[in-house]
Amino acid sequence: MADTLYDRLGGTETITQISADIVDLHLSNPLIAPRFAQSDTTRLKKVVSEFFITGTGGPNLYTGKDMRSVHQGMNISAIEFVAVLDDALAAMNKNGIAQREQEEVLFILYSMRADIILV
Numbered sequence: 001m002a003d004t005l006y007d008r009l010g011g012t013e014t015i016t017q018i019s020a021d022i023v024d025l026h027l028s029n030p031l032i033a034p035r036f037a038q039s040d041t042t043r044l045k046k047v048v049s050e051f052f053i054t055g056t057g058g059p060n061l062y063t064g065k066d067m068r069s070v071h072q073g074m075n076i077s078a079i080e081f082v083a084v085l086d087d088a089l090a091a092m093n094k095n096g097i098a099q100r101e102q103e104e105v106l107f108i109l110y111s112m113r114a115d116i117i118l119v
């Protein structure tokens with residue numbers, strides 16, 4: 001069987017690093033940083049990496065809420081959504097992820113838009 005996206009991204013170690021980088025980039029991205037002003041960033045990095053690991057075909061260990069429940073009532077705009085995608089791409093570039101895998105992750109994230117934007 002072909003390797004999962006999880007394997008091709010480098011497994012838990014690389015995905016944990018990418019996830020921490022995504023959260024750090026959000027905290028310094030002026031378009032979205034205010035959204036995370038009250039966040040427990042240690043916990044956020046943990047659940048984001050669990051979500052990423054589980055969602056790319058790794059072990060099933062996500063302990064957070066589903067995407068619609070988490071983002072409901074936040075009034076998130078399409079511009080903010082693109083800012084999150086930009087940070088995900090920057091974090092993958094920083095960690096040496098190849099274009100094919102970046103495209104697959106981007107597609108997975110983009111497909112979640114209806115549960116996140118203006119829900």
Ligand code: HEM
Pocket residue numbers: 032035036038039040044047048051063064065070071076080081082084109110112113116
């Ligand atoms: C595909 C895009 C996105 C994904 C995969 C995603 C994923 C997640 C995950 C896994 C959590 C943690 C859930 C939990 O605590 O149980 C979360 C929380 C959150 N997300 Fe998103 N998110 C996305 C887009 C966005 C956007 C565009 C915004 C607004 C700028 C946003 C703002 C937040 C905030 C404010 C929290 C709560 C943070 C906290 O509890 O400290 N998210 N998101």
